[in-house]
Amino acid sequence: MSATPTTTPIPNTPPVHSVQSGIGGASPTEVVHAAPLLTVNGIEVIYNHVILVLKGVSLVVPEGGVVALLGANGAGKTTTLRAISNLLKGERGDVTKGYIEYREQRIERLTPAELVKRGVVQVMEGRHCFAHLTVEENLLTGAYTRNMSRGDVSAALEKVYAYFPRLKTRRTSQSGYTSGGEQQMTAVGRALMANPRLILLDEPSMGLAPQIVEEIFEIVKDLNSREGVSFLLAEQNTAVALRYADYGYILENGRVVMDGEARALGENEDVKEFYLGLSSSGRKSFRDTKFYRRRKRWLA
Numbered sequence: 093m094s095a096t097p098t099t100t101p102i103p104n105t106p107p108v109h110s111v112q113s114g115i116g117g118a119s120p121t122e123v124v125h126a127a128p129l130l131t132v133n134g135i136e137v138i139y140n141h142v143i144l145v146l147k148g149v150s151l152v153v154p155e156g157g158v159v160a161l162l163g164a165n166g167a168g169k170t171t172t173l174r175a176i177s178n179l180l181k182g183e184r185g186d187v188t189k190g191y192i193e194y195r196e197q198r199i200e201r202l203t204p205a206e207l208v209k210r211g212v213v214q215v216m217e218g219r220h221c222f223a224h225l226t227v228e229e230n231l232l233t234g235a236y237t238r239n240m241s242r243g244d245v246s247a248a249l250e251k252v253y254a255y256f257p258r259l260k261t262r263r264t265s266q267s268g269y270t271s272g273g274e275q276q277m278t279a280v281g282r283a284l285m286a287n288p289r290l291i292l293l294d295e296p297s298m299g300l301a302p303q304i305v306e307e308i309f310e311i312v313k314d315l316n317s318r319e320g321v322s323f324l325l326a327e328q329n330t331a332v333a334l335r336y337a338d339y340g341y342i343l344e345n346g347r348v349v350m351d352g353e354a355r356a357l358g359e360n361e362d363v364k365e366f367y368l369g370l371s372s373s374g375r376k377s378f379r380d381t382k383f384y385r386r387r388k389r390w391l392a
């Protein structure tokens with residue numbers, strides 16, 4: 093493994109294990125080397141003044157990129173997204189070191205509403221639809237911060253329905269009575285109503301059937317290629333995320349332990365063993381994994 097990151101070099105980036113490959117997804121080299129849309133540089137996050145959760149996280153989302161932020165429970169994925177969209181305060185969290193730039197401007201002091209106006213929209217973990225509102229009313233709340241004209245709002249709604257035809261058929265249903273997949277679609281659709289340039293998507297696959305997960309990731313890919321929306325996807329589902337992303341970062345214990353083009357990460361032996369449940373000898377049983385585990389080289 094090389095220690096040279098394939099992304100635009102970030103000053104003071106802590107050394108991580110980078111994986112390089114010339115054979116990523118659709119034209120990965122162009123995407124990875126595009127101008128950075130978002131730069132997170134060495135951020136440290138502390139909850140309640142004492143709990144150090146992020147210990148110097150750095151990452152880049154290039155313009156037009158789909159970047160996966162991977163890691164197990166409690167690795168710090170949601171905290172990283174909250175730091176970017178300035179949603180930490182409500183959780184008694186603070187960014188105590190490092191900086192975050194969006195389109196080459198510092199954004200740590202902007203409110204979540206100001207960030208939405210600039211095109212940075214977060215879709216929170218667990219979907220968070222207003223259960224008592226209809227699907228369409230939920231979507232309309234997404235247009236609220238953008239001061240759009242009536243015509244623009246209807247055009248935005250039609251665009252959401254074109255990407256999510258299922259939502260059109262459920263437009264008058266109360267969100268609380270729609271399926272988990274439909275609620276996730278509503279949450280992404282609501283983000284789309286704000287005309288975003290960057291969507292921070294937290295755990296879109298959570299609790300959904302594999303087929304619905306594919307459907308949602310296909311729409312992410314379409315939004316990326318047709319609307320030019322960039323994505324930072326936090327996911328525990330490493331296999332799916334690496335199939336749809338161009339580039340990935342693996343977080344463990346609040347640190348990036350590895351990053352690289354998605355295809356190369358998916359083929360990396362450590363990633364296969366520790367995140368995909370595979371090894372060069374094929375899929376392992378839980379018993380094998382439990383009793384014979386190669387030591388993670390980044391812990392050595």
Ligand SMILES: Nc1ncnc2c1ncn2[C@@H]1O[C@H](COP(=O)(O)OP(=O)(O)OP(=O)(O)O)[C@@H](O)[C@H]1O
Pocket residue numbers: 139140143145163164165166167168169170171172183184185217295328
């Ligand atoms: N509001 C909070 N106050 C204190 N500690 C918190 C708070 N939110 C998260 N943490 C802690 O920070 C760590 C990282 O949590 P985070 O939610 O960012 O992880 P995650 O990678 O998103 O995990 P998951 O995959 O389970 O969603 C965990 O140890 C968690 O207990």
Ligand SMILES: [Mg+2]
Pocket residue numbers: 169170171217294295326
């Ligand atoms: Mg999370």
